[in-house]
Amino acid sequence: MRRFLRLLPLTLLAVPALHAGRPVDSPSYDLYLDQVLFDESFFPVSALWGVMAAGLVFLMHLGFATLEAGLARSKHVVNVLYKNIFVICLGLAAYALCGFTTMFPGEFNGWFAFHGFAGVPTKDYFDLMTPRYDPFPWWVDFLFQAMIAAKAATIVSGAIGERQKLWPFLIYATLLTGLAYPIVGSWSWGKGWLFRQGFHDFAGASVVHVFGGFAALTCVLLLGSRIGKYDEAGKPRAIPGHSMPLATIGLFVLWFGWFGFNGGSLKSAHPELLGLVVTNTALGGAMGGLAAMLLTPLIFKKPDLTMAINGVLTGLVAVTGCADIILPHHAMIAGAIGGVIVVFAVLLLDRLRIDDPIGAIPVHAFGGLWGTLAPAIFAQANWKWQTLGALTYAFAAVIFTVIVYGLLKVTVGIRASAEAERTGLDISEHGQEAYAGDVVSAK
Amino acid sequence: MTASAKKSLLIGAAAFAVTAAAGFGLFLSASKPPAALTVRPGASPYYSDSITVAPGSALFFTWGVTPSPRAKAIARGETSDSKERYGDTYAQARALMTQLTEDLREAGLSLRDVVSVRANLVAEPELDMAGWNKAFGEFFGNATNPHKPVRTTIGISRLFHPDYLAEVEFVAVIPPGRGPFTAGSRFERLYDRLNRASTNDNVRSFGRPTWALSTGKAIKGGSALYFQSAMMPDPMMPAMATMPLARRMYKGDVPTQAEQIFKKNVAALKEAGLTPGDAFFSRNILYPDPKAGGRMDFAGFNTAYHAVYNNPENPNRLARTVMSAPGYVQQGQMLTIETYAVYPGDVSKKFIKEDGTAVPLLAFRSDPKATAASGVATSPNAALTFLSGIVAAERGDVKKEAAGAFATATERLAAAGATLDHVVQLRVYVVAGTNAVTAASDFESVYATTFKGDHRPALTILPVKALPLEAKVEVEILAATLP
Numbered sequence: 001m002r003r004f005l006r007l008l009p010l011t012l013l014a015v016p017a018l019h020a021g022r023p024v025d026s027p028s029y030d031l032y033l034d035q036v037l038f039d040e041s042f043f044p045v046s047a048l049w050g051v052m053a054a055g056l057v058f059l060m061h062l063g064f065a066t067l068e069a070g071l072a073r074s075k076h077v078v079n080v081l082y083k084n085i086f087v088i089c090l091g092l093a094a095y096a097l098c099g100f101t102t103m104f105p106g107e108f109n110g111w112f113a114f115h116g117f118a119g120v121p122t123k124d125y126f127d128l129m130t131p132r133y134d135p136f137p138w139w140v141d142f143l144f145q146a147m148i149a150a151k152a153a154t155i156v157s158g159a160i161g162e163r164q165k166l167w168p169f170l171i172y173a174t175l176l177t178g179l180a181y182p183i184v185g186s187w188s189w190g191k192g193w194l195f196r197q198g199f200h201d202f203a204g205a206s207v208v209h210v211f212g213g214f215a216a217l218t219c220v221l222l223l224g225s226r227i228g229k230y231d232e233a234g235k236p237r238a239i240p241g242h243s244m245p246l247a248t249i250g251l252f253v254l255w256f257g258w259f260g261f262n263g264g265s266l267k268s269a270h271p272e273l274l275g276l277v278v279t280n281t282a283l284g285g286a287m288g289g290l291a292a293m294l295l296t297p298l299i300f301k302k303p304d305l306t307m308a309i310n311g312v313l314t315g316l317v318a319v320t321g322c323a324d325i326i327l328p329h330h331a332m333i334a335g336a337i338g339g340v341i342v343v344f345a346v347l348l349l350d351r352l353r354i355d356d357p358i359g360a361i362p363v364h365a366f367g368g369l370w371g372t373l374a375p376a377i378f379a380q381a382n383w384k385w386q387t388l389g390a391l392t393y394a395f396a397a398v399i400f401t402v403i404v405y406g407l408l409k410v411t412v413g414i415r416a417s418a419e420a421e422r423t424g425l426d427i428s429e430h431g432q433e434a435y436a437g438d439v440v441s442a443k
Numbered sequence: 444m445t446a447s448a449k450k451s452l453l454i455g456a457a458a459f460a461v462t463a464a465a466g467f468g469l470f471l472s473a474s475k476p477p478a479a480l481t482v483r484p485g486a487s488p489y490y491s492d493s494i495t496v497a498p499g500s501a502l503f504f505t506w507g508v509t510p511s512p513r514a515k516a517i518a519r520g521e522t523s524d525s526k527e528r529y530g531d532t533y534a535q536a537r538a539l540m541t542q543l544t545e546d547l548r549e550a551g552l553s554l555r556d557v558v559s560v561r562a563n564l565v566a567e568p569e570l571d572m573a574g575w576n577k578a579f580g581e582f583f584g585n586a587t588n589p590h591k592p593v594r595t596t597i598g599i600s601r602l603f604h605p606d607y608l609a610e611v612e613f614v615a616v617i618p619p620g621r622g623p624f625t626a627g628s629r630f631e632r633l634y635d636r637l638n639r640a641s642t643n644d645n646v647r648s649f650g651r652p653t654w655a656l657s658t659g660k661a662i663k664g665g666s667a668l669y670f671q672s673a674m675m676p677d678p679m680m681p682a683m684a685t686m687p688l689a690r691r692m693y694k695g696d697v698p699t700q701a702e703q704i705f706k707k708n709v710a711a712l713k714e715a716g717l718t719p720g721d722a723f724f725s726r727n728i729l730y731p732d733p734k735a736g737g738r739m740d741f742a743g744f745n746t747a748y749h750a751v752y753n754n755p756e757n758p759n760r761l762a763r764t765v766m767s768a769p770g771y772v773q774q775g776q777m778l779t780i781e782t783y784a785v786y787p788g789d790v791s792k793k794f795i796k797e798d799g800t801a802v803p804l805l806a807f808r809s810d811p812k813a814t815a816a817s818g819v820a821t822s823p824n825a826a827l828t829f830l831s832g833i834v835a836a837e838r839g840d841v842k843k844e845a846a847g848a849f850a851t852a853t854e855r856l857a858a859a860g861a862t863l864d865h866v867v868q869l870r871v872y873v874v875a876g877t878n879a880v881t882a883a884s885d886f887e888s889v890y891a892t893t894f895k896g897d898h899r900p901a902l903t904i905l906p907v908k909a910l911p912l913e914a915k916v917e918v919e920i921l922a923a924t925l926p
Contacts, residue, residue, distance in 0.1 A: 028637070028639065028640070028652070029636065029637060030637040030639050030652045031652050031653070033637070034651055034652050034653050038651075038653075101515075104515060105515065106513060106515030106516050106538070107513070107515075107516075107534060107537035107538045107541055108537075108581075109581045110581055110582070110585075110587055111587060124512075124517040124528070127512060127517055128517065132511070132512060133515075191541050191544065191545075193587035193588065195544070196544050196553065196554045196582065196587070196588060197473075197474070197553050197554065197555065197587070197588060198548065198551075198552070198553030198555075217455075218455070221452055221455045222452075325629050326629075352454065353450075379629045380551065380620060380621065380625075380628050380629050380630065382473070382553070384469055384472065384473035385473055385553075387469060388466060388469055388470055388473055391462060391466040391469075392466075394462075395459075395462075395463065395466070398459060
């Protein structure tokens with residue numbers, strides 16, 4: 001111990017020496033950054049980060065699956081998991097066939113471009129694998145975007161759970177992921193008309209969350225609420241999910257994956273911005289959770305776990321639109337406001353008798369709206385165009401859903417029979433059960 | 444359907460209708476150009492006749508962007524040979540304007556803020572106006588962006604790369620609350636953390652620090668601007684400088700002539716009380732050298748540029764446009780250069796005459812016989828009016844078309860509350876084939892009868908390859924008025 005104390009001054013002396021040993025040998029940060037970003041070794045690092053981010057976003061589908069399964073009753077779990085597996089499989093396939101090139105058409109008229117099968121010609125192949133294409137090479141760009149593409153459909157899948165017929169939803173999800181999402185996505189991420197007007201949506205507060213959230217809202221309106229959600233007087237009854245541990249695992253996996261979702265949206269491993277974006281993401285989620293956890297006991301008398309989960313998720317959605325242009329203190333405020341919004345949004349939906357089993361609409365629709373407006377408040381984005389962008393995505397989702405899901409409703413029907421709903425979709429749709437003994441207990 | 448489901452559907456439908464109406468109202472208000480712009484639409488479906496920028500507005504000048512390979516189109520398999528890597532005029536113009544949109548976004552601007560668009564299109568074999576109009580219409584004057592900036596289009600010989608077909612520049616206004624001059628904003632933060640060397644307090648440079656040029660220059664609101672006439676190299680004999688165009692002869696290659704021009708450029712800046720550190724934009728027209736098979740000596744030009752700009756003494760990097768147009772190559776002239784600059788600090792006193800009256804502009808013309816001012820400075824309190832490129836309504840010879848174009852220009856100036864005495868910069872493009880000198884002399888005779896007073900603007904007469912509507916003369920004007 002004494003020896004350690006004697007060495008301490010020496011150790012302290014070494015600290016500035018360590019810093020001095022790593023000088024930035026550029027006259028300005030400007031030149032230093034240029035040196036880093038355009039160095040040959042930066043491109044492979046970015047590509048590597050892109051693949052990792054794609055992996056993280058892929059993991060979010062596990063998060064969605066576990067969250068939705070945990071918040072569903074045990075008799076519907078197989079159905080929930082089946083939908084989740086379908087959505088990611090289909091998302092990847094549809095995005096490869098036409099989604100990617102439709103969403104990122106290069107130069108186009110700003111509102112519609114449709115390109116069919118993605119094929120990479122051997123002749124100019126190497127251009128696409130260099131920084132000339134993007135800080136991400138072509139394959140990485142595709143992979144990352146494809147992982148995100150299925151998310152809008154996943155959001156819908158959660159909100160309409162426990163009562164929808166399986167096949168009509170799968171048809172709807174296919175069209176949503178393969179057609180609607182790439183087209184509306186191109187308006188802002190494909191440098192379309194919203195982008196040209198200065199609309200800022202960094203990682204999809206509108207493109208993914210408002211679009212998915214409002215699609216979910218419309219689906220729920222078309223579908224109606226679950227049997228037994230409202231009593232004779234129309235008062236909502238809580239239908240608790242079957243596994244809170246599963247839901248909590250889902251939350252943590254989603255939060256983890258969000259680092260890749262936001263961090264990967266930078267499309268580079270920019271040393272300064274990558275750290276900032278992930279920091280903002282972490283803090284936004286934390287403050288969203290805290291705000292919801294503080295507010296819930298005040299309103300409901302008891303701290304509610306599902307509210308805490310949705311608070312974190314809304315905090316994450318709240319910083320999604322602007323994580324690249326705000327500083328952490330603003331991310332904390334944005335996240336906290338998100339956490340407050342979700343609590344009141346849940347109450348509002350109950351009041352309006354909109355039955356959303358997992359809270360996808362409060363988190364994604366309301367959180368997404370706030371996440372789109374946040375850049376206007378914290379980062380001088382044009383508030384008119386932020387509002388218009390959010391409205392555009394909400395309208396696009398509503399119109400698309402009314403047409404497609406409405407058409408399915410009047411033709412094949414979208415609602416499972418009351419009998420099937422009572423028995424559980426697992427048995428009625430799949431003839432399978434998630435946990436042994438459900439059939440007996442359901443009867 | 445249950446009663447409750449019906450009720451929620453009704454609520455949903457009502458909410459949808461109300462927000463749709465509100466959203467449309469918001470769109471109408473949000474898609475208007477900034478309040479600082481007074482837009483005077485004209486007959487063209489694509490561009491406005493003129494736009495006046497309110498005094499004290501900050502401005503943003505972009506570089507002349509040239510195409511990059513169309514990576515995403517290549518990926519879709521739309522290209523098969525090297526020519527198609529860059530696409531046709533339409534594809535290139537679209538790509539350029541997407542790039543410019545991104546450059547604008549970096550300063551917090553959007554397409555609504557664009558005041559003026561200048562396109563230099565390679566007219567080989569001919570000017571592709573249809574392609575350019577189509578691309579332009581996808582960005583401006585359409586349902587999603589109803590704003591129409593002013594526009595000037597000319598047909599040139601070639602650009603840096605033989606497959607480049609278009610080069611586009613924007614001038615935009617920076618609305619209040621945006622751009623790097625708004626204290627505490629994200630745009631200022633973004634800029635300031637770079638800690639970029641600045642040679643003039645009223646200018647902020649954008650773009651990569653290792654490039655020879657800036658991709659954009661933001662000019663602080665209420666700055667005095669300076670526009671220089673196109674500078675010519677030294678003639679073979681000093682006496683030729685005052686002779687009519689047809690009798691002037693030049694010698695030397697691009698580096699020699701560029702060096703001479705830069706020397707004159709610096710002298711003219713000095714005459715106006717400026718230094719090369721205050722310059723922010725230059726338009727460089729290299730004439731195709733017949734001895735080098737029509738090639739443009741870009742490297743030779745760059746050597747001369749680096750002797751004045753982007754060196755340790757003067758780290759200032761200009762927003763640049765480089766192109767090749769026929770010019771006066773028959774006279775042995777190889778290039779010409781126009782420069783814009785901005786005064787550092789507050790120079791509003793310069794624009795108050797001894798008798799106390801304020802003037803919108805100051806023309807520097809030491810030689811009263813010179814046809815043009817060496818440069819014109821605009822008052823910080825002046826409103827700048829940008830006019831679209833004007834061609835005469837009827838086709839004819841150079842003299843007739845020039846007179847027609849001036850008649851229209853006078854009308855449009857009057858609509859903006861200006862006269863020919865308010866013209867800061869006059870840029871004239873003539874199509875003359877091998878008779879560039881005659882055409883320019885013809886124009887000068889019309890010019891002499893049009894500008895009758897003492898005032899002479901900064902002048903550029905540039906023989907080009909082709910003009911829109913098969914015109915022989917196109918006139919482009921920037922004017923300054925006191926409100």
